[in-house]
Amino acid sequence: MTTIKNTNKSSIILATEALEEGNLVSFPTETVYGLGGDATNNLAIAKIFETKNRPEFNPLIIHFASFDQIEENCEINDDIKKLNDLFWPGPMTIILKKKKESKISDLASANLDTIGVRIPNNITALKLIKSFGKPIAAPSANTSSSLSPTEANHVYEYFENDKNLSIILDGGSTQIGLESTIINLDNDKIEILRHGGVSAEELKEKFPQKIINIEQKANEIIIAPGMLSKHYSPAVPLRINAKKAEKNELLIGFGPNYNAPNLSFEGSLVEAASNLFSFLAKYQKKHSKIAIAPIPNKGIGRAINDRIKRATSKN
Secondary structure (H helix, E strand, O other): OOEEEEOOHHHHHHHHHHHHOOOEEEEEOOOOEEEEEEOOOHHHHHHHHHHHOOOOOOOOEEEOOOHHHHHHHEOOOHHHHHHHHHHOOOOEEEEEEEOOOOOOOOOOOOOOOEEEEEOOOOHHHHHHHHHHOOOEEOOEOOOOOEOOOOOHHHHHHHHOOOOOEEEEEEOOOOOOOOOOEEEEEEOOEEEEEEOOOOOHHHHHHHOOOEEEEOOOOOOOOOOOOOOOOOOOEOOOOEEOOOOOOOOOOEEEEOOOOOOOOEOOOOOOHHHHHHHHHHHHHHHOOOOOOEEEOOOOOOOOHHHHHHHHHHHHOOO
């Protein structure tokens, strides 16, 4: 049976033992809660896919405790080292070429020669990875295409009777509330595969290379999570860029011109990002339709709009 455990030394030990046995553990990161399994264990990875009901062509992000641990498994160059110095630990995932000697499961990488890697900026996550001693594969702890969890009880609601998940480490509400930004380096260019906790503006400011935003095309190989056209969806219809509610519809506002519920009365995109998934999780239980007010498409607002767009997709 799945249980929520307060994060402490004993619960970290229990979670480590569960991972060593090939079972799954949910833990907080600064972005969302992850559904973690031993990244080197094919059976554990298969349990992640089974639990999430996730398409097996959709690769998983691998979480590491240190850059040295990443170097053991991936090919590194000066650009990667610079990105590490600037953004790790933090909400950025980089697609890297996997070394031949790496023991990362081929199932976790969808049988590609690349893997998405990051170092989370969360004490609980880092303690767990260090205690386990190996990288942890951890997509968001939700059923595939559903809302990403930002609290331990969100994870419990998805998986309370799941046979593969025994422990949810409760680290409180996540700080950012949106998944990591995913980037791919192509020669002298940085391709943003998914907008997230690190904005395009931050990358442009800190990194001199040209930033390219790309979109998933039909039949294109999916090399990173979050590239499916339908993803992060609530259980009820969702409408975007709404300035007023329609019949039987709840309007979630943004900014001082809207009443409650409001992602941020002050118009803070950071606050809105942290509230997005938790608001949708809360209000989908009480309303048959939801609308969201316009969100400025800048900074982390791009990530918010990306999630809303995917949530409204009918594909």
